[in-house]
Amino acid sequence: MSDHMNTTKRILVIDDEPTAVDLLHRILELNGYEVLDAANGIDGVELFRHNICDLVITDMVMPKKDGLQTILDLRDDYPDLPIIAISGGGTISKERYLAVAGYLDKVITIAKPFTIETILKAVATLLGNSVKPEAS
Numbered sequence: 001m002s003d004h005m006n007t008t009k010r011i012l013v014i015d016d017e018p019t020a021v022d023l024l025h026r027i028l029e030l031n032g033y034e035v036l037d038a039a040n041g042i043d044g045v046e047l048f049r050h051n052i053c054d055l056v057i058t059d060m061v062m063p064k065k066d067g068l069q070t071i072l073d074l075r076d077d078y079p080d081l082p083i084i085a086i087s088g089g090g091t092i093s094k095e096r097y098l099a100v101a102g103y104l105d106k107v108i109t110i111a112k113p114f115t116i117e118t119i120l121k122a123v124a125t126l127l128g129n130s131v132k133p134e135a136s
Helices: 018-030 041-050 067-077 094-104 116-127
Strands: 010-014 034-038 055-059 083-087 107-111
Touching (some): 010 018, 010 041, 018 034, 018 116, 041 055, 041 067, 055 067, 055 116, 067 083, 083 116, 107 116
Parallel strands (some): 010 055
């Protein structure tokens, strides 16, 4: 048996909406992933640093720390970390986008409401043959 088949991928879900967290948690667990979750970007970054994950799914609009800042903080230490950014609306200024564009490699953006198929396809795309990200 290969290492790939023996390794359960760990995914961190960061979202301030309990319903979204619960839905994503159940979808991912039912599809064989280990799932951790956090209610905001501050807690999510801290949880990630103590429990390195293969992938992060984050909401973009959250209190305390928005998704973009969460991505920047995670990418400072883990530049190759695959991320799915989920957004139900809101905008980011062109200047802010251009300032952080270099951090947005390996980020798939999904609009709310999303389908189970869309989430699972994005996860499969990003986790293809990945290994746990290394700190820089």
